[in-house]
Amino acid sequence: MGAESSPKIVIVDESPIRAAILEEGLREAGYVDVQHIREMHNLLARIYALDPDVIVIDLENPSRDVLEQMFQVSRAVRRPVAMFVDQSDSESARASVDAGVSSYIVDGLKKERIKPILDLCISRFNAFSKLQDELERTKSALEDRKIIDRAKGIVMKLKGLTEEEAYVLLRSTAMREKKKIGDIAQSIITAAELLK
Amino acid sequence: MMGQPLHIGFIPLVDAAALIVAVDKGFTAAEGLDVTLVREVSWSNVRDKLNIGLFDAAHLLAPVAVASSLGLGHVKVPIAVPFTLNLNGNAITVSPALHEQIAAHLDGEIANPLATARALARVVAARRASGAEPLTFGMTFPFSTHNYQLRFWMAAGGVDPDEDVRLVVLPPPFMVDSLANGHVDGFCVGAPWNAVAVDRGIGQILHFGPDILTSAVEKVLAVRGRWAEEQPDTLAALVRAHQKAADFIEEPGNRDEVSAMLARPDRVDADAGIIHSVLAGRLAMVKGGPVRESSNFMSFGRNGAARPDPTQAAWLYAQMARWGQAPVSPEALKIAKAVFRPDLYDAALGRQAAPASTGDPIGAFAGPVFDPANIAAHLAAFEIANMRG
Incomplete structure (x- = not known):
């Protein structure tokens, strides 16, 4: 060299x-x-x-x-x-x-x-x-959105709410319980599956 | 209650057992230590992270502790060894093809390392005469007992490890595949990898480590020398927890529990059955063959094995000198011996300082009795060496 x-x-x-x-x-x-x-x-x-x-x-x-x-x-x-x-x-x-x-x-x-x-x-x-x-965060954000959408659907159906009302309910519950909205959504899905 | 946080690095091998059991069985917590075990992929990583202080302590190859303290090959960082994690535990495994060649050239018993080393010399000569590539042997690190055990064995039979064969470093998890695909013809490695090679039917154990050296220090608990000075109480607590763990491992009734503890994916990540047979010192030499039992295959703390012995450090230094890794000098010998700290061990366990060991604790199968007082003369007695200067 x-x-x-x-x-x-x-x-x-x-x-x-x-x-x-x-x-x-x-x-x-x-x-x-x-x-x-x-x-x-x-x-x-x-x-x-x-x-x-x-x-x-x-x-x-x-x-x-x-x-x-x-x-x-x-x-x-x-x-x-x-x-x-x-x-x-x-x-x-x-x-x-x-x-x-x-x-x-x-x-x-x-x-x-x-x-x-x-x-x-x-x-x-x-x-x-x-x-x-960043990639990981984006991935998990996408994953969260999918879960939140499913949970919204369940809440809308069970409680007869509009999409926006269902989202507000999820968000206020998450804030009250000091949890992530994705975690609340996941519990709703799990509960719904258990009670099927 | 939160204890003092410590980060300790380890390589997934059965000889990390005392460290893993000390933490997972709660012996460190009982001593007020909050230990996080960090699994590493290379000895270089363990050494560097210990050196720069990312680790408080580490599961380390005994020769690396000596090499770091002497500044061989990299940065000089004085290391202190307050506890010997184990003696022995290695084995030499060869491919079925090389096993057959050694057997064909054998004049004596296959269990006799001098006979197999001489047979290896004949295999080497025959290959050279036929123009074949030299044999290749894998070992885990330049500063490793595996390197020195392989060299000691073959040199006793007249094979120059630097001239007649190739010695290559291979990470232990790659060892078995390398034997299977013919990249190496044999290797010296720790548990569980010899047993794994036999289990896969692609290797045969030729010798247990103790066939070469009756008792050889293998892995140690290592800390920085300065850390040992600054944190004497933490160090003592760590040593006590390790002694409890070593005693626990040595109790045959605990082997199932210890094997399951080590087998976990975040620890050694190996088959619990294989780990159990390693701890018991009962291994098949060839797949489906009879099991060989050796109470000396690997020892943790038995008969004072956990107490660091400066004569062992001197022996390791002598190998570095024999193979050109270190100069022969009385100062270097003194530094090497001072790495092993029986005083720290005794202080931690509240024991009376025992007299320095006398005689030859190594028990090599060939060559003169080891004399740490006169390394130059001791090494001069070996025909094959590659000393500096």
């Missing part, structure tokens, strides 16, 4: 979406040489074939331990690798673990060149988690 050329980065991640988000971020920042490994079988051989300068792996991946073998000075290992942890900066190590990502570098690559890559990984991993949370 030339001093000024872009380091070769390999992303080891079984999640294609997260890897894509990370890869996009790295490319935008000018790191053009980015590869993604999804298949964990024979991981070391795959990594050696790509011969990266930096390896990024997510912490949910049990194969992280496989990478530890690259720290060893032995014939099985082509180029010794170190985990990127700045001993003087425990904050960044913590931020990295919190974000769920870990980075490894081959010996000889300067710290100043790695830090921006790691920071980018951390922010992209966090962005992915946020996206995932």
Whole structure:
């Protein structure tokens, strides 16, 4: 690798979406040489074939331990690798673990060149988690709406109310009992099924 | 009543039993501790989360505690071990094809590790002569007893683990599949994975761990050295809860309950029947074959096993030196031994300080008696080594 050329980065991640988000971020920042490994079988051989300068792996991946073998000075290992942890900066190590990502570098690559890559990984991993949370929330909101609609139907039928009146009843009950409207709706459905 | 909140990391293995039972049986709560167990997927995660303080304590490979304290391979963080979670529990399992080859080249009993290691050397030579790929063995981590047990065994028979075969790290849950699909020819791993390989009919147990080393420290309860200094009362409470758990596990009448407790999906997530046979030390070596029983297969706290023994730490350090992971130095040896803290164990349980162990607690099947006082001379007696410098 030339001093000024872009380091070769390999992303080891079984999640294609997260890897894509990370890869996009790295490319935008000018790191053009980015590869993604999804298949964990024979991981070391795959990594050696790509011969990266930096390896990024997510912490949910049990194969992280496989990478530890690259720290060893032995014939099985082509180029010794170190985990990127700045001993003087425990904050960044913590931020990295919190974000769920870990980075490894081959010996000889300067710290100043790695830090921006790691920071980018951390922010992209966090962005992915946020996206995932939002997706979960949207999913459960949709689920709630379906349940509320069913419960409204039951209340309308049993009490002869209009749709709006049924909704007001559900909402006021939820407020009085300090529960979520979705939970109240679910109890109505459960009760209706029991009393069928 | 809320106790002191603690987060403790573990890997889903039977040898996390003392930790899991201490929490799930309520021994930690009885000591005023509110423990949250955090299941992890890699030893690297456990180590890093312990190092940066996300975990207060952890179920850890004994050699990782020593390696962290010496700063080998990553950040140097002094670790203290106040409690040994278990001795032994590993086994060497090979594919039916390799088992057959070893048997064909055997000059002696298949149960004799020296005979099988020599047979392995002949298999290696025959493969080399025929131009076949070298054999590949799986182990769980560079700093693991599994790595050192495999190396110790094969080197005794004349196989250089760095030259003649390939040793690869594999996460334990991938071990059995890797043997089934031919990615590895054998492995050394902890419970329940050897029994699982036998149960699936894709592997045969060649040796129990104690065939190689009579008593080898396996997993430890690890805390940061600084944490141990800052929280002596919490640490003592944790040790007492673990001792109660280890005693509970050792009582044969409790095995059903312990197996069910460990089998849960959020704990070890393995078949309770297999866990039971592991705890009892009764395992089939080959599917449908006779059961081999060994009271020494895995021990929790029995005969003082829970008390950290600095000689065990010295032995682990000697393996690191033998295989080029650590330099041979009296300072490093001193640091390694100081990781294991029988003083903390004794203080927690209100016991009189016992005299340091004498003699060789390891009991290796080959080579000279272990001498922690003179590691360089001890290692010089081994023909195969890969020492630094």
